Amino acid sequence: MVLELQKPRPVWQIMFSTHHTDVGYLYLVFGITFLFMGGVLAMIIRTHLFFPGQNVLVSDSATFNRIFTVHGLTMLFLFALPVANGIGNILVPIMVRYKDMAYPKLNAIAFWMNPVGAALLWLGFADTTWVSYAPYSIIRAPGPAADMFIFGMKILGISSILSSINFVVTVLKCKHPDLPLRRVPLFAWSMLTVSLMTIVAMPTYAAALIMMLTDRLGLSGFFNPFAGGDPIAYLHLFWFTFHPEVYIFLLPAIGMMYEIIPRFSRKPLYSQASGVFAFVMLGIIGFASWGHHMYSTGMDFTTKVVFMIGTLAAVPASGMHVFNFLATMWGGRIRFAAPMKFAVGGIALFFSAGAGGVLNSAMPLDFISHGTYWVVGHMHLFLIGTIGFGFVAMIYYMFPYVTGRMYNEKWASAHFVLMFWGTVQTFFTQHLLGLEGMPRRVYDYPTDFTSWTQLNQISTVGAWLIGASFVIFLASLIYYSAKGKPANMDDPWGIGGKYYYPVSAKNPHGGHSGY
Amino acid sequence: MSHSEHDETIYRTTPRRVGKMLAIIIGIQVIGGAIFFTHYDYWNSYLPEAGKLQEQQMEQAAVPSTSGAGPSSTQGTFTGKEIHVNLKFIESPDFKSYGFNAPKGSPGADPEIDVNVGDKIDFSVTNGGKSFHAFAVTASTSGPGPAIDGTTIGTADNPMKPGDHGAVSFVPASAGTYYYICAVPGHRELGMEGKIVVGGGAAGGLAAGTGGTAPANGNKVSYSLAFEISPDFSKYGFNGTGGAGTNPDITVHSGDTVTIHLSNPSKSFHAFGIVTDPENPSSVVWNAAFKSPDSPMKPGETGDMTFVAGTPGLYHYICTVPGHAALGMDGHFIVEK
Numbered sequence: 001m002v003l004e005l006q007k008p009r010p011v012w013q014i015m016f017s018t019h020h021t022d023v024g025y026l027y028l029v030f031g032i033t034f035l036f037m038g039g040v041l042a043m044i045i046r047t048h049l050f051f052p053g054q055n056v057l058v059s060d061s062a063t064f065n066r067i068f069t070v071h072g073l074t075m076l077f078l079f080a081l082p083v084a085n086g087i088g089n090i091l092v093p094i095m096v097r098y099k100d101m102a103y104p105k106l107n108a109i110a111f112w113m114n115p116v117g118a119a120l121l122w123l124g125f126a127d128t129t130w131v132s133y134a135p136y137s138i139i140r141a142p143g144p145a146a147d148m149f150i151f152g153m154k155i156l157g158i159s160s161i162l163s164s165i166n167f168v169v170t171v172l173k174c175k176h177p178d179l180p181l182r183r184v185p186l187f188a189w190s191m192l193t194v195s196l197m198t199i200v201a202m203p204t205y206a207a208a209l210i211m212m213l214t215d216r217l218g219l220s221g222f223f224n225p226f227a228g229g230d231p232i233a234y235l236h237l238f239w240f241t242f243h244p245e246v247y248i249f250l251l252p253a254i255g256m257m258y259e260i261i262p263r264f265s266r267k268p269l270y271s272q273a274s275g276v277f278a279f280v281m282l283g284i285i286g287f288a289s290w291g292h293h294m295y296s297t298g299m300d301f302t303t304k305v306v307f308m309i310g311t312l313a314a315v316p317a318s319g320m321h322v323f324n325f326l327a328t329m330w331g332g333r334i335r336f337a338a339p340m341k342f343a344v345g346g347i348a349l350f351f352s353a354g355a356g357g358v359l360n361s362a363m364p365l366d367f368i369s370h371g372t373y374w375v376v377g378h379m380h381l382f383l384i385g386t387i388g389f390g391f392v393a394m395i396y397y398m399f400p401y402v403t404g405r406m407y408n409e410k411w412a413s414a415h416f417v418l419m420f421w422g423t424v425q426t427f428f429t430q431h432l433l434g435l436e437g438m439p440r441r442v443y444d445y446p447t448d449f450t451s452w453t454q455l456n457q458i459s460t461v462g463a464w465l466i467g468a469s470f471v472i473f474l475a476s477l478i479y480y481s482a483k484g485k486p487a488n489m490d491d492p493w494g495i496g497g498k499y500y501y502p503v504s505a506k507n508p509h510g511g512h513s514g515y
Numbered sequence: 516m517s518h519s520e521h522d523e524t525i526y527r528t529t530p531r532r533v534g535k536m537l538a539i540i541i542g543i544q545v546i547g548g549a550i551f552f553t554h555y556d557y558w559n560s561y562l563p564e565a566g567k568l569q570e571q572q573m574e575q576a577a578v579p580s581t582s583g584a585g586p587s588s589t590q591g592t593f594t595g596k597e598i599h600v601n602l603k604f605i606e607s608p609d610f611k612s613y614g615f616n617a618p619k620g621s622p623g624a625d626p627e628i629d630v631n632v633g634d635k636i637d638f639s640v641t642n643g644g645k646s647f648h649a650f651a652v653t654a655s656t657s658g659p660g661p662a663i664d665g666t667t668i669g670t671a672d673n674p675m676k677p678g679d680h681g682a683v684s685f686v687p688a689s690a691g692t693y694y695y696i697c698a699v700p701g702h703r704e705l706g707m708e709g710k711i712v713v714g715g716g717a718a719g720g721l722a723a724g725t726g727g728t729a730p731a732n733g734n735k736v737s738y739s740l741a742f743e744i745s746p747d748f749s750k751y752g753f754n755g756t757g758g759a760g761t762n763p764d765i766t767v768h769s770g771d772t773v774t775i776h777l778s779n780p781s782k783s784f785h786a787f788g789i790v791t792d793p794e795n796p797s798s799v800v801w802n803a804a805f806k807s808p809d810s811p812m813k814p815g816e817t818g819d820m821t822f823v824a825g826t827p828g829l830y831h832y833i834c835t836v837p838g839h840a841a842l843g844m845d846g847h848f849i850v851e852k
Contacts (some may be wrong), residue, residue, distance in 0.1 A: 010672040011535050033540050051678055061672055062559070123551050124558050139566040142559040218564035226569040404527030446677060448645045478537065482530035489525055 003402045018104035020089045025132035025402065027086025030114060032395070032477070038074030039470055041067050049456050061443035065127040066145075066439060070480040072130035072331045073149075075383065076249065077156050078118050083391050084252035085111075085163050087398065088191040091259075092167060095188040096175035098443065101166050109168065113159035124148030124194075129441060134223035134231040148323035150213050155342060157206050164195035164202075171195075182452045186275045190255025193283040194248040200287070201248070205241035208234060208367060214418045232297050239290035247286040248383065249316075251279060253390025254263050254321050254350075257343045260393055261325050264340035265332030266495055270324050278320035285313045295366045304363045311361035318354055337493045342393030349385025349460050353378060355432060368436075374434025381427040384466070392473070394417070399477075400492040405484030411476050418469035425462030429455050563575040573661065588654055589664055591688030600626075602650070603701035604697060604707065605673070610646070612706050613697065619706025628695075628711045631689065632840035637684045637710070638695065640668050640675075647674035649698040652711065654684045656794070659698045671699045687713040692794075714829060724828025724850060726791050726800035731823045732770035742812070742834060742844065744781040749828045751834070751843040762846035765832065767824045769850050774830075777805055777812065783845070784811035787820065788835040793845045801825050808836045824850045 004014070010172050014022045046069055048057045058064045089107065093100055101107045124145035128137040137146060173194040175184060184192075212234070214220040221227025223234040250335030269275070290326045295304055325347050334340065356378045359365050369375060392415075399407050433455040438445060445452050488494070551558075562570070604821040607618035630636060640650045649669035651662035659671060668681035675681060687693060690713050697707035745756040755761035767773055779785050788796060789803035796808070803822040806812050827850045834844035 004528055009527050011532065013540065029536065031542070033544075037544070066559075119547065122547060123554075125551065127559065139563065139569045141561055141563065143561050145558040146563065148558075215563050216563035218568050218819070221565075224565050224569075226572060227565070404525055410604075444647075446645045448677070463766075478533060481528045482533040486525070486527055 006424050011422050018100075018108040020093050020101045020104065020107065023101075024086045024089030024091075024106075026111055027082045027089060027114075028395070028402070029486050030111075030118075031081075031083035031086055032072050034078035034082070034118065034226050036470065036474060038071050038079055040468065041071035042048075042463065043467045045071060046460040049445070050460045052445045052453055052456070054444075058443070062127060063260040065129070065441070065445040066125045069127055069129050070121060070125050074118075075152075076130065076152070076245075078114070078121070080249045080387055080391070081156075081160060081385070082114055084191075084194070084249070085393075087256065087391075087394055088167060088187075088252065088400070092170055092188045092191050093174075095185045096171055097179060098170060098174040098176070102169035102174050106162055107166050110162040112160045112164075113155050117154075117156035117159065118151030120155065124152070131242075132212070134212065134215070134229075134234040135225055135416075137212060138224050138227065141216075143216070147213070147216065148193075149515070150209050150216075154206065157202050157209070160198055161202050164198040166193040167191050167197070182273065182276060185490045186258035186269070186272065186279070187252075187255035187278050189279050190251040190258070191280045194251050196285060197248050197283050201244040204237050208237035208241075211237075226473045232294070235294050235297065236290070239293045241289075243290035243293065244419070245285040249281050250385050251282060252347065253387040255279075256390045257325060257346060257395040258395075259447050260339045260343045260397055264335045264337060264343075264493070264495060265329045265452065266335070267328055267332040270330075271325035272389045274320050275324055278324070281317035281320075282314060285310065285317060288313065289361070292361050292363075294368065295363050297368045308361055308363050312358065315354065315358060318350070322351060335493060335495050336408060336441050337396075337495075338407065338416065339393045339397035340388045341413065342396065343415045344418065346386050346389030346393065349381060349389060349420075349423060352428075353381035353385050356381065369434055371439055372434035373430045373438045373440050376440045377427040377430030378433060379431070381423070384423050385427070388423075389419075395477075399481070400487035400489065403481040403484070404487060404489065405480055405482075406487040406492060407476055407480045407484060411472055415469045415472045415476070418472070422462045422465030422467075422469060426459050426466060427460065427462075429459040433459065533545035533588050544713060551689055571646045576655075588661070591633060591686045591689055592668070593635045593686050595635070597635045597637060598630060599637045600628060601639045601641075602695070602709075604642045604646075604648040604650075606644040610768070613644075613702050614706040615695070615709050625706065625709035629714070630711065631664055631714050632687055632690055634713075635684050635686045637682065638666075638668075639682045640703070642675040642677050642679045645677055647675045647676060647699060648702060648707070650681065650683065650695065651698040652693055652695050654691070654693055656692075656694070657703070657837065660695065660699045661702060662698060663693070667698065669698075674699055685711075687711070690714055703754070724830040725826055726798075726830075727826035729769045729799060729823065729825045731772055732768070734768065734771045735774065736767055736771050737776065738765055739776040740787070740832070740846075741778045741779070742783075742785040744783055748783075748841075751839050753832070753844060753846055756843065762843070764847045764849060765790070765849060766849045769824055769827050769852055771824045772821060773803075773824055774819060775805075776817070776819050778817040779812045779814055782811060784836060785839065786811045786835045787832065789822070789830050789832050789837075789848050791830060793831040793833050793840045794841065796820055796833065796837060800830065806837065811836060826850065827852050 004025055014025060044057050048064065050452035051058060058067065072514065089101065124403070126132075126141065126145040128141045128146055130150060131139070132146070132149065137186055171184065172181075175181070211220065211222040215222055215224045215229065221229040223229045223231050225231060258269065258275060289307055290298065291303060291307030292311045336344075352463070360369060360375070360378060396407060396412060399405075433452065436449070436451050436455065438452050445456070447453065522535070602615045604613075604615065605617055607611050612618040612620060614621070616626065617624040619625065628636060638650065642648050649671055650667060652659060652666035653662050655661065664684065666683055666685045668683050669675040669679070693711040693713060694704045695709050695711060726748055740753045742753065743756050743793050744751050751754040752761040753765060775787070777787055786807050787805040788799040789801065790796065790798040791800060792798045801822045804822070805820040812818065830848040830850065831840075832846050832848045834838040
């Protein structure tokens, strides 16, 4: 019954299973583990920057560079993508009423590439920054760390393409014949959109990685200016993949909010069609804005205008999601249980981060904020404020489903208050720090600017609050999955409506006997 | 499906299972951590091939192809006098202009140091700015290095913090122009660069010539110079391409009327000039130029030029065709009183 224990089995049977809920569970455990490993690095970074001019935790700048590089890689590729894939694995086949993913073995292979990629990234601990811009990554980044980074990303990229193919086929070809595509739940739509985006975007980066590797070996000089190459070409290839990737990280979180908000508002979703439309729009527009990462590389004016318009075109589509959420909540009997708290908090921060993004995309303003802590604040407000909140909301929402037990609502509230307050304090402050001129990715900063010191310290205290909130989260996850009250599996929150208990989750190995 | 179908037992996660999961997760992390930390230095241990190639290129560019002349990339032995220099890293309040002792363009910024081969310069360096800096002496004319061995205080990776102090000494091994710089990338370009002009050999003790004129004293001297290029076009020089007799020092007295017989037995175009700065072919003094890069001497051509030597100092006779001086066509022209 319970997802983790469909008929009690040894843990190793889950590990070697190809069933979609088991693979999804592995993805979740993997992603949450790396959330905490990346989080520890984040705490080291912020604590180190608490005092200017002192080696608080990190004794040299090279180690500092390695730490923030691996922090970024971990949070993006070892936390955000696996958790989205995990929840997608568990829910998408159920949502389209199929017994499993389309290709179960491929699904398991895609998951098991993740630990390999993760081991390469963490053992090498490269110092290239997660963007690994040329020429540093080609002529200076020391090996074998940087080569392990390239292979690790390569493996994670292949894994991501394989799981995307699986999702696309599952949704488009394996959905129940009685279920028209437009009626497929919005979370499955979000996974379909990001999977299609991944399939279009990822090969570019895969090619760029190979070019970077041969450049490093001295065999080619695509991005190596000493061999006549062009480092800006790498930026184009990189951001052609990774601006869409921003939406690939974001849309599953939005899809999760679409699961949670109608349920806890006890109202039907306001508009399924506008949600579908906005997902598809974002999926297309995501490819029209990569150049806004590169305004300051000497692009000509026309190109900048095109990318600026392409970026701003994402605003109406994002706004459709926000209005859809608000209209769904409007007049509902809202139950602010933990998943709803995090979902609503995520919407508020999504709006704030989006507003900052509009300023970034305006190219004259971008020249002020480019390369400063403003960008760090903006990006993290999206990644924690929207994606993190959406994922945490969904993890709380799925907790009874996975473990058969209930988390503690009071501790979840404490987690929410600390995390929301900490996110605002940390990342709003970093916007100000950017406007004060502090560059990003710095190991230390001068003692002379009092405002830099003060803002850094405010930001660091905020980060500690987030850290504390996640300590509560981790303790809750462990303690209440072992000793929590048995959940009422029909309706854990007592709000009525449908919670997923599919036949397939009861009988993992076949036995799909009607729905 | 309805909500009353649970006729079977609902299994729930137990502390035992959670403990097993945690043991697996933490076990993997402990093993991984052990592998990581026991190899901590290995993971970042070597440069990529492309980086090695690039370093070779930079080293070749930094080593001058002239024989004997030009700055050396290592320190020499201390035989001369000891010179004390105090330097301070300073930035302008708007951080747009950097310099030693004062921001570039202000009086007293980046003082020039004139020494001879074998002299020892004791640098006493303070970071009086608000940013991070690193001190180095280099022979390269641009970029943050490579530094001459033993002349660095801090590095770009581990720089001098504001208020830090350090001392280092430099003994030039050969004559030429060296630079003391901030080795943090970009700072040299913003102004943290001062010249160390090292005289040596016959030119020892002479300051660089100023280019002033002197009245003719009636004394006449003449010299012969031939533009020569090695068969593989890698070495250039006057009266030879690196062997004995190449680029002979020409010593005259101020006011002498100097005649130089020029010949071009090489296979390339050349032009002659006497300059204050061998890197700047347009710094010709006393109109002492024969032909120009736009209208050069053709192979086989010969010609004479005559001029009156001006104020005393160290000058250079070079080929004014761009690049040829750096390839070796650069000799000392010394004017004595």
